[in-house]
Amino acid sequence: MTPPTAIDRLADWICSLHADRAVRNIPASVRSIAANCLIDTIGVAFAGSATAVARTARAIAVDAGSRGDAAVLGSHHLFSAPAAAFANATSAHALDFDDNCYAGFVHGSAVIAPAAIAVAQKRNASGRDLLTAFIVGSECEYAVGAATNSVLYDHGWWTTGVLGPIGACAAAAWLLKLDRRQTASALGLAVAGTGGMKACFGTDAKALMAGRAAEAGIVAALLAAQGASGPHDAFEHWNGFNGLFNQGEFNLATMAQLGMQWFLESPGVDIKRIPLCLSSHAAVDAAMALVARHAIDVAAIEEIVCDVPQIVFANLIYNQPATRQQAQFSMPFAIAVSLLYGSVQLQHLDGAVLQEQPVLELMKRVKMTVGPRWSLEGACEAAPEGANVRIRLRGGDWLEEFQAQARGSAQCPMRQDEIEAKFMQCMEAGSAGNVHGQGGSGNGGDRDTGALLLSRLKSIETLPSVRELFSVR
Known part of the structure; x- marks a missing residue:
């Protein structure tokens, strides 16, 4: 019998979480970390929505004429899930104020959260499902990141661009409730089409590539939902990920840790205290x-x-x-x-x-x-x-x-009140930038809006629908 591929193992784990009982087995500590990642990412995305590169991303989304159910920060319009994820992930990474994970040296949340939110709004999903999808995407991306043993990053690939579509696709596939074959095809499409170079550092390309990674992951899942196939051996193929990106190295054993070791806990996520690398x-x-x-x-x-x-x-x-x-x-x-x-x-x-x-x-x-x-x-x-x-x-x-570790790292975490204070500062920064003509007025947030959104995010698992998540009403 042919041994399961890395994508087979990812797909098996994603689909195992379709049952409500399985979702309840996600530890409360993991869900708490994930909720803080959402708070932090949405905050920095609001601040980033006032930047020139975020305006550029929104302009492309508008020009595509793509309408749907997903909100874009800095705009009054609703867009298709891929377009919204592209614009919001660009905003989330525009200021380089988003979180990191050492499982792959990757900016995970800035790509995964916008993708999960966009598909959750498309599906009219609950806040609980949004949080679960974010966890699914994070764990899959970080498992692959850990399997690279940092070879990928050390050889000049920008891991956020390379691994981001995997996390975004996993989150989208779970929300779309793809079956096992469709999920594996979606991941194969995401892996086969991935890429990103560190040459992007210091330019708009870095934020835009985060946006493209979120978009690509959703598109891969939507294509698979329509019956498109993808290579289930996209890692192991002689012209696949492992050989082309990672010098032939890949620790498949990390896939077996999914659901037993939670990467959101260890190595954990580093939330930035200051808006620098x-x-x-x-x-x-x-x-x-x-x-x-x-x-x-x-x-x-x-x-x-x-x-x-x-x-x-x-x-x-x-x-x-x-x-x-x-x-x-x-x-x-x-x-x-x-x-x-x-x-x-x-x-x-x-x-x-x-x-x-x-x-x-x-x-x-x-x-x-x-x-x-x-x-x-x-x-x-x-x-x-x-x-x-x-x-x-x-x-x-x-x-x-x-x-050894910066304050804000998983080993030296920020206090809850510091995370929430950062969120409010980011909301105010986004509002100021939009008011002064640096972005569309849209749903950029002032202090009252920020307090309302923060309250919703802190009780995300009780929200019956995420379509109104960014509504100021």
Whole structure:
């Protein structure tokens, strides 16, 4: 007998959750984590809906003339599920303020949540079903991500673009209640058509590719629902995922962990405290801790050296950023703005801040290096985006701080009130951007709207229908 493929195993698990009793076996802790992921992702999507790249995505959705039942943030119109997922996932990743997961080094929620919401609205599904679909998509995507053993990411593929369609497709397939054959075909279509390069970093392509990943996953599920076939061996085929993307490596055993080990719990999801690439966060935390502990006058700093893993060095490529997108991948910007302003907020991602003389001067004093500590066995596994920060003050004194995990990571999570405060700040940012002409007025949120939406999201499992999720009534 031919052994089951990776897609067979994914499809089997997805379809096993069609029974209500099986859904009830999802641990409450997992559902709680997933609910916070939805809160965080919808918040950052509202803020991102005011950006130029989100407006571009909405314009394409409008131009396609696609009408349906799914809401798009920043628009009064309802769109087809693929169009809505494209626009909303672009918004969710536009500010790089969305969550991460180390199972694949992937931005999961920004792709999966918009896809799940769009299909749930198309199907007039309940909030409970939306949350379950999000969990299904997340677990499938992270299982595949874990199976790559980071080879995919290390070889220059952008995992959000490559793995995102898998998570979006799994969520959509579950909501559409595809049978096992259809589910496997949908996943085969999603895997066979996937792609994404890290060359997108620092440009609009990064957010737009997140949008395309969400759209592609839904389209694959809808095609399979209409009878289209897809390769069930899309991973193992000699011209498949494993060989073309992952240097022939793939740990099929992770598929067997679905439903027993929950990837939303371990390695967990990292919710961002500041709107920058997560690679900079631990270094920022370490630098801020040094300044606070030693009451350092920032003007007295001569040099800041951040000793980081190779992955951080490779991600943060802009020492002299000229745009918002470049600033989000700049260690000097992250450190300088944090020390000068006390934190990095959405309003700091502005061209004017990049031109401020104190920011420019402090950025020149920040350096990154990859020291020998990261070659020690287990060092990168224990602190995948950690940092050892040394600050030299005028007069020659050095101060040092090591930070293994950033605050907001799964190992050092934000408090519930901090997650909710971030949500409200994002809602206000989206509302301000829309009011000032930077986006369609649509359903961008003010504080009252934000409070209403937050209340709905906190009780998502009791909502009879998600079609009114973003309604201000």
